[in-house]
Amino acid sequence: MTPTRAGATLSDVDPQDVATARARASAMPPEERRAAILDATVPLLFEHGTAITTRQIAAAAGVAEGTIFRVFADKDTLIQAAVEQAFDPAPIAAELVAIDPNLDLDERCVTAVSILQQRVASMWRILTAVGVANLPEGQRNKTKQPQTILDALATVLEPDRAQLKTDPMRAADMLRGLTHASCHPALTGDVPLTPREIVSVVLDGIRSEPSGGPSC
Secondary structure: OOEOOOOOEOOOOOHHHHHHHHHHHHHOOHHHHHHHHHHHHHHHHHHHHHHOOHHHHHHHHOOOHHHHHHHOOOHHHHHHHHHHHHHOOHHHHHHHHOOOOOOOHHHHHHHHHHHHHHHHHHHHHHHHHHOHHHOOHHHHOOOOOOHHHHHHHHHHHHHHHHHEOOOHHHHHHHHHHHHHHHHOOOOOOOOOOOHHHHHHHHHHHHEOOOOOOOOO
């Protein structure tokens, strides 16, 4: 029997599965192995919360259970790292910056709002799964999305600066704020706003003139 630091054992794991997982793990560079474990953990947190087992994580990541404890000190450390990854703003900012600047303003904004809504929904799922007390200290104290996301959203609006009543950063903050409100469980009601509805509300307030010029 091979003990683990979380009190789990490998005695009930099929030896062939362990051998296969170890072969896969040994072929992975350490950073890829760590990333694979974290990528497998986040969806399991959505489903099981902090009750997930290292055996479930190992199976989902394609590694031996003991491999987890060569990468993370214990299950709690792994969960904390997975939550931090789920809250990491960098991937979302990269998605926003990658939006095609040749799309018209409305379509760029609709795409951006869709990305933001998916992020906020994911954050709420993590919060529900692990509870505020299990969030990393830095996440418990955050009340707004990181500046990197706001900067990226302003980049989406920048090509049409001349059409806006306000600067792109301020417009981005408005768009982000309404998107956040549209995802809050206590505010959405039975029919939450769609990305296109959010964009329509915000653009009609920040665009200097409606498309086609002023109405008569």
